[in-house]
Structure formats: C-alpha cells, structure tokens
Amino acid sequence: MTALTRLQSRPAHEQAFSAAGSLMQTYEQLLLGDNAQPLARTFLQAQLQQAADLPQEMPEDLSALQCFVEQHFAEVARQYADYLKARKAGGGRQFFSNKAHALFFLQAVAPTKLVDGAWLYGLLQHWRDPRFDGLMCTYLEELGDGNPAQNHVVIYRRLLAELGLQDSGVIADEHYLQGAIQLALGECADEFLPEVIGYNLGYEQLPLHLLISAYELAELGIDPYYFTLHVTIDNASTGHAHKAVQSVSQLMPLEGDRDEFLRRVALGYRLNDLGQGSRAIIESFDLYGEVLSMLERKRPFGQHMHSDYCRFEGQTVNQWLSVPEQLPGFLTALENKGWIKRHQDPQASRFWQLIEGDGAAMFGVFSPYEKQLLHDWIAGEWTPECPPPAYRRSNQDAVEPVLPLSDPDVQSLQSALKGRAAAEQMQVLIPWLSAQRHSHPAGLLATRLFIELKSSLR
Structure with missing residues (x-):
C-alpha cells in the first residue's frame, strides 16, 4: 500500500539498529522468514522505541x-486540485525534474x-474469526486475490523490469527500513496485534504524493x-482506509485494558513516520551526484x-579512471574536448553516441537507468521540441496472464x-501467501484456493 505522508515534507527520523547488521540484511532475513521471529521481535522493539518519541497525530x-x-482525504483532494490547477495554468512538474529523477524514486x-501488505500476513491464521475480515480482505486485495494482473508485487516487479531497475545494489540501506518494519509486523502479528492495526491505519491513508507521482510518471511515459x-483501493468510503x-x-478488547490497546x-x-518517506526521497535526488556515484x-x-x-x-581514459577523485575532472575534460555537449540534444555528444545507437562501441556497458542518468545530465536545460507522449494503458495491459501449471512449485x-x-x-496454503x-x-x-476454501468453510 502507500505509506502515510504528511501534506508537508518533513525530515527523516534516523534509526539505530545494529543487532542484525544493516537494514538490508535485516530485510532479507525477515523476507526469507526462516526462524525470523526473534529477529523480528528485537527489530520491532527497537523501532517502537524510536516511534514513541514522535508526535502523535491519531x-x-x-x-x-x-x-x-x-x-x-478531503484535505489531500483539495491540495491535489490546487496542483492540477497549477499544472493546467502552465506550471511545471513539482516532483520529477526528469525521467532519471523518476527512476531514482521508483528504485x-x-x-x-x-x-x-506484508504487515498483515500473520493474521491469516485467524481466517475463521470474522473480526479479522477487514484486515484479511485488505491483505488478499494486496495479493490481487490471486490474479497476477492485480497482485501489487507482481505489478511493481514488472514495472521495475520494464524500466531496467533490477539492480538492488544501488539502493541506499536506509530505504529498507519501512519494508523491514512491515515484514517484522507480519512475522509477529499476534504478539504485536495493536501495533499491526495502528500501522495499517496509518499506511492506508491516501497521501498527496501518491496522486502527484502517478500524474507525473504518466507524463514521463512511465506506467503509473x-x-x-492504490488511489482507488485506499478510499475512505469503502476501501482499505475505511476497513x-x-x-x-x-x-478492541471488551474487558481488557482498552486504554493500553489504543x-x-x-x-x-x-x-x-520512521525513516525517509517518499517526499524526502524525491527531494534528495541530485542528478550530478547520482551520475558520479554511478560512474x-x-x-x-x-x-x-x-x-x-x-x-x-x-591522460588516458584508464588513467582518469584509476582513482575516484578524478571522475569530476574527467567529465569536465570530456566537455572541454567537445565529447560532451551539455544543455544540448545528447545525440550531438560523441560520448553519448558511444553508449547509445547503432554500432555504439560501449553498447551494453550501462543499464537503462545509468543511461538515463547520463542522458538527462547531458541534456541539462535542453528540451526536445516534441516531448514523448504520456503513458496510456491499453486493453492489452489488463490481460490476465495464464498461470504456468507446469511450474514445479505449483505441482x-x-x-x-x-x-x-x-x-x-x-x-x-498459508505459507504460500507470505511476502516471499x-x-x-x-x-x-x-x-485463489485460500479465498475459495475460506468462503466454503465459514
């Protein structure tokens, strides 16, 4: 789903968790799920201590x-209407300065x-209890009810593949925090049931950044x-926010400590609110810095x-590349030599011609994201006379793929x-509905079988 984001940008809240190493390692161990409860419990306790110091909005x-x-929801709708009004009046994009910026965010x-949806996985064991129906419905809808065309993870994984964004090695460690929290909650759902309910309540609120991101991604030719x-499924009337x-x-306990529960x-x-939210990630993008990091x-x-x-x-190219401190100077040298012509069509730069196009000498050296970084940095303030068309979904996009029944796991x-x-x-069936x-x-x-059996056994 979509993480709750305030209407105004705010700083990230730094985390300190060293019991299991980096956040990425914690994330990966929790995703595997093998005897992960002790790690999940320790990790959650540390994050809850951090959260206790944050202001209370609920x-x-x-x-x-x-x-x-x-x-x-009403305030988000009002602010989005203001955004659309500004755009129709000729205002520029507010989130993504170029396509590389959008790809940086998506990655x-x-x-x-x-x-x-992983924070709700542990509640599947309560499939007989109607009190859990709303949360269970939310989780199963995250899974697309077993339809790969609607499964949120399948959709996002397909998007990453289409854009060539499958290199997890470039993702900063801090960006694994929220995913690790979700996995940990799902692993210890019974022990931390009130926290799961509260996290779900916060996560299912419609954030302004979701609407703006979808609008600007489509403008840049990216499937939104x-x-x-999530804009439709998270509605406050009958959707996940309402549930x-x-x-x-x-x-809520009937006779237990209701105040403690709340x-x-x-x-x-x-x-x-822990970690770097979507708005902060978007605002952190530095095109030149990303180019240097990539190189x-x-x-x-x-x-x-x-x-x-x-x-x-x-200096030869090998000499320029011998130490990292020389990379900014190398780019300047390429500009001085005329191999890179900033603020012009990248096709006019000899360096770009070595990377992209028929007979490019360095074909395959750079990933699609890396090429987009170089393209947008070279282009700078240059814009094409005819911008690429906005993304439009076709009926073919919605065709449901056929499940491969010959798959060994299916068998x-x-x-x-x-x-x-x-x-x-x-x-x-339940272990097969896990995040992994x-x-x-x-x-x-x-x-699909879980949903069918759940209905028949009630």
Whole structure:
C-alpha cells in the first residue's frame, strides 16, 4: 500500500539498529522468514522505541477516528486540485525534474513496494474469526486475490523490469527500513496485534504524493498503474482506509485494558513516520551526484579496459579512471574536448553516441537507468521540441496472464494438498501467501484456493 505522508515534507527520523547488521540484511532475513521471529521481535522493539518519541497525530477519541480519516482525504483532494490547477495554468512538474529523477524514486522505494501488505500476513491464521475480515480482505486485495494482473508485487516487479531497475545494489540501506518494519509486523502479528492495526491505519491513508507521482510518471511515459491502483483501493468510503478504521473497534478488547490497546495502536500508527518517506526521497535526488556515484560503481571494472589511443588533457581514459577523485575532472575534460555537449540534444555528444545507437562501441556497458542518468545530465536545460507522449494503458495491459501449471512449485503445492481435509489444506496454503512467495505462480494459485476454501468453510 502507500505509506502515510504528511501534506508537508518533513525530515527523516534516523534509526539505530545494529543487532542484525544493516537494514538490508535485516530485510532479507525477515523476507526469507526462516526462524525470523526473534529477529523480528528485537527489530520491532527497537523501532517502537524510536516511534514513541514522535508526535502523535491519531486522535485519542475512538469516535473521532473516522472523521479524522475523512478530513485527511478531503484535505489531500483539495491540495491535489490546487496542483492540477497549477499544472493546467502552465506550471511545471513539482516532483520529477526528469525521467532519471523518476527512476531514482521508483528504485529507492522498491524495497517497500516489493513487500506490499506484508504487515498483515500473520493474521491469516485467524481466517475463521470474522473480526479479522477487514484486515484479511485488505491483505488478499494486496495479493490481487490471486490474479497476477492485480497482485501489487507482481505489478511493481514488472514495472521495475520494464524500466531496467533490477539492480538492488544501488539502493541506499536506509530505504529498507519501512519494508523491514512491515515484514517484522507480519512475522509477529499476534504478539504485536495493536501495533499491526495502528500501522495499517496509518499506511492506508491516501497521501498527496501518491496522486502527484502517478500524474507525473504518466507524463514521463512511465506506467503509473501501481500508483493509480492504490488511489482507488485506499478510499475512505469503502476501501482499505475505511476497513482500517473499522478494524480498530472490531478488535478492541471488551474487558481488557482498552486504554493500553489504543496506546499501542497509536504507537503502531507512528511507525509509518520512521525513516525517509517518499517526499524526502524525491527531494534528495541530485542528478550530478547520482551520475558520479554511478560512474564510481563502474570505475573499478573499466579502469583497465580502455585503449590508450584517446587522451584527455594529457591522460588516458584508464588513467582518469584509476582513482575516484578524478571522475569530476574527467567529465569536465570530456566537455572541454567537445565529447560532451551539455544543455544540448545528447545525440550531438560523441560520448553519448558511444553508449547509445547503432554500432555504439560501449553498447551494453550501462543499464537503462545509468543511461538515463547520463542522458538527462547531458541534456541539462535542453528540451526536445516534441516531448514523448504520456503513458496510456491499453486493453492489452489488463490481460490476465495464464498461470504456468507446469511450474514445479505449483505441482508441489497441488501434490501437498491432495488427500487433505479442507481445514488442513488452509494450513498448507498459508505459507504460500507470505511476502516471499505470494507473487510467484504457486503463491498466486494458493491465494485463489485460500479465498475459495475460506468462503466454503465459514
């Protein structure tokens, strides 16, 4: 789903968690899910301590919760209307300065998007209890009800593949925080049920950045479907935001400590505010800095691969690439030599011609994202006379792919289900609905079977 973002940008809240190493390592261990509960518990406790120091936005009065959510949606709608008015009056994009900027954002938020809904996974064990229906419905809809064309992780993974954004090595460690929180909540859902409910309540509110991102991605020729899908599904009337409000009262203790329950719900709500949010990620983009970082990642592999035929300001390419401190000077030397012509059509630059086009000498050296960085940096203030058309989904985009029944995991799942009673089959199916598995063919099949069995066993 979409992380709750305030209407105004705010600084990230730094995290300190060293029990399991980096956030990426924690994320990956939780995603694998093998004996992950101790790690999940320790990690969550550390994050909840951080969240306790953040300001409280959720109203203390439960009866005011629905009104609070509706007011938030109304304010987001008003601000988005102002945005559209400014754009129609000729104003420029407010989020993405160029396509490379958009690709940077899509890659940075990938660790969160690729575990979409994971915080609710642990509640599937309560499939017989109607009090959990709203939360369970939310999770199953995140999984597309087993339809790969609607499964949120499948959609985002396909988007990354289409854009060539599959190199997780360029994602900053801090961008794994929210995904790790979601995985940890899903792993310890029963123990941290109030926090799961609160996190879900915060995450399912429609943020302004989601609407603007979808609009500007389409302008840049990028499929915004993942984002537009969440605009509709998270509505406060009947969608996930509404179900999130209902779940608070439905799972409130009747005779237990209700104040403590709500305190923990509010604490879980604040988990959404940890780390660098979408707005902060967008604002952190520095095109020149990203170009230099990209070239530094490639420098060790290219420093001995060039001939000594060409020299720039007295040095060969290999000499320029021998130490990282020289990369800014190397780019300047390429400009001085006329190989890079800033603020012009990149096609006019000899350096770009070596990278892109028929017979390009360095064809395949740079990934699509890396090429976009170089293209947009060279282009600078230059804009084409005819901008590329905005993205438009076709009917073909919505065609449901056929599940590969010959897939070995699908066959293994079908074999495991044979001869078992319906209730036993549910226990076989649930692990396939985890964040690691549900977007794979067997996971998609398991989701559909889970929904069918759940309905028949009620």
